Amino acid sequence: MKQETRHRRLSTLTLLVVGLSCLAIGASAAGSPIPGNSVGFRLVDAPSDRVQDPRAHIYIVDHLAPGTTIHRRVEVSNGTAQAVHIKLYAGAATLEQGQFKAPGGPGGNELAGWTSVSPPAVDVPPGGTMQATVTIRVPSSASSGERYGVVWAELPASQANGGVSLVNLTGVRIYLSVGPGGEPASSFVIPSLVARRDPQGKPVVAVQVRNTGGRALDLNGHASLSGGPGRLSAGPFDAKNETLPIGQSGDVLIALDPAIPSGSWKVQVTLHSGLVENTAEALLEVPATSEPAQARVRARPVKSAPHSLTLIAGVVLLGAVSLGLAGAARRRRRQRQSLPPRAGQPLAGQRARAAVR
Numbered sequence: 001m002k003q004e005t006r007h008r009r010l011s012t013l014t015l016l017v018v019g020l021s022c023l024a025i026g027a028s029a030a031g032s033p034i035p036g037n038s039v040g041f042r043l044v045d046a047p048s049d050r051v052q053d054p055r056a057h058i059y060i061v062d063h064l065a066p067g068t069t070i071h072r073r074v075e076v077s078n079g080t081a082q083a084v085h086i087k088l089y090a091g092a093a094t095l096e097q098g099q100f101k102a103p104g105g106p107g108g109n110e111l112a113g114w115t116s117v118s119p120p121a122v123d124v125p126p127g128g129t130m131q132a133t134v135t136i137r138v139p140s141s142a143s144s145g146e147r148y149g150v151v152w153a154e155l156p157a158s159q160a161n162g163g164v165s166l167v168n169l170t171g172v173r174i175y176l177s178v179g180p181g182g183e184p185a186s187s188f189v190i191p192s193l194v195a196r197r198d199p200q201g202k203p204v205v206a207v208q209v210r211n212t213g214g215r216a217l218d219l220n221g222h223a224s225l226s227g228g229p230g231r232l233s234a235g236p237f238d239a240k241n242e243t244l245p246i247g248q249s250g251d252v253l254i255a256l257d258p259a260i261p262s263g264s265w266k267v268q269v270t271l272h273s274g275l276v277e278n279t280a281e282a283l284l285e286v287p288a289t290s291e292p293a294q295a296r297v298r299a300r301p302v303k304s305a306p307h308s309l310t311l312i313a314g315v316v317l318l319g320a321v322s323l324g325l326a327g328a329a330r331r332r333r334r335q336r337q338s339l340p341p342r343a344g345q346p347l348a349g350q351r352a353r354a355a356v357r
Contacts, residue, residue: 037080039124041153041170044073044131055218055274059173060134060151063183067140074117074172075131076153078124086122086153088132090115093148093173095216098242098250102150104169111149111176114138136176144179146216146246175216184214186273188244190280190301193267196293203256203286207239207269208296210249213276217244221271223254229263239271262288268302279303 043058047070050056060072076086092108094101107113115136122130134151155168177183192208205223222236239254252271268281280299287293 039079039084039086039153039155039168039170040077041172042075042077043172044075053274055175059175059218060136061175061274062136063177063179064136064138065180066138066142066178069135069137072134072136073131074134074151074153075129076122076124077129078126081126083123083125084155086124086130086155088117088120088122089152089154090117090134090174091150091152091171093150095148095243095245098244098252100148100173100218100243102171104152104154104167106152109147109149110142111136111147111174114142115149115151115174117151136174138176138178142178146175146177146214148216149174149176177215186215186217186276187211187213188217188219188271188273188276188278190269190271190278190299191249192296193269193280193282193284193299194293194296195265195267195284195286197287197289198255201289202258203260203262205237205254205256205267205269205284206251207254207271207280208249208299209242209244209252209271211244211246214246216246217273217276218242219244219252219271219273221252221254221269223256223267223269225256225260225265225267227264227266229261232261234260239269256286260286262286262291269299 043060046053046056047062050061053061055061062070064070074088076088078084089106090112091102091104091106092112115134118133118135122132124130150171150173152169152171158166158168189210189212190207191210194206194208196204196206198204207223209217209219211217219239219242221239223239224233224235224237226233228234234257237254237256239252242250242252244250254269263286265284265286266281267284268279270277270279272278279302281302282297282299284297285294
């Protein structure tokens with residue numbers, strides 16, 4: 001089984017032995033090319049109020065009131081040299097130990113029962129694409145809460161060595177929040193960081209994250225190191241994608257270059273989920289291979305300078321310029337009033353009286 005990576009642009013068919021309990025789900029981004037000798041599956045459109053949310057262009061992410069129905073289009077791409085028959089259906093999913101997991105197969109939870117795909121199967125010609133419509137109908141009696149599912153694209157089963165049946169699956173995740181009113185806010189904090197060695201002896205930074213919002217998070221990001229031994233800098237290093245359920249805490253792991261020397265480093269980490277982003281930093285000790293990991297270090301939030309300061313500075317500067325111009329204008333008026341009038345020119349008072357008439 002392949003686990004998805006943050007930079008995967010198109011999900012290819014993943015082999016799943018029938019009877020296995022879970023599979024990490026991949027999805028593709030719009031406009032991705034079809035890789036050779038593979039089949040891709042992607043979400044075509046996103047809701048208008050989530051155009052700026054990168055998650056909504058990869059997964060079906062929404063908040064719906066009970067009694068609401070939505071439609072989303074998906075597309076199957078055939079990069080092989082022969083036609084393929086694809087079944088399309090919705091299945092259940094759960095969040096477990098930092099991963100979005102699904103057993104495969106139709107049904108399995110409420111959300112899968114609310115979701116249908118039309119047509120339920122497509123025949124995709126070589127090098128071609130076919131689209132289908134995913135419909136989610138939330139019953140009026142649905143309780144509030146977030147639910148998870150997958151829209152699956154499934155090829156016919158094949159036989160492996162020993163007569164084991166293999167099912168080829170790829171899917172698009174569904175994160176659906178249900179409830180009256182507006183969508184629960186997404187938010188998280190980074191309480192601490194720690195540098196350690198993994199079981200293979202490679203250095204990693206473990207970023208503790210706590211989900212403080214009302215939606216599950218798909219956390220991605222990177223770490224940059226500076227001020228190391230000999231004033232070395234390194235990075236950025238990409239974070240391993242982690243899915244964090246509502247109200248839970250977990251570690252997002254960031255693998256460093258194996259050549260990173262042990263010693264003291266300033267580590268700055270930026271993580272994001274959709275449009276929510278946080279940056280934190282700490283002074284960490286990257287241990288030598290034989291040394292134990294240090295205790296967790298409290299992370300210091302890093303915030304960019306607010307634009308209001310620049311605006312205030314601009315207003316103050318503009319005010320100073322305006323005052324200067326006003327003072328210069330008053331000085332010019334006083335100078336004009338102190339000069340004798342030219343021949344035929346009325347005095348200031350006479351000009352004012354003429355204007356009143």
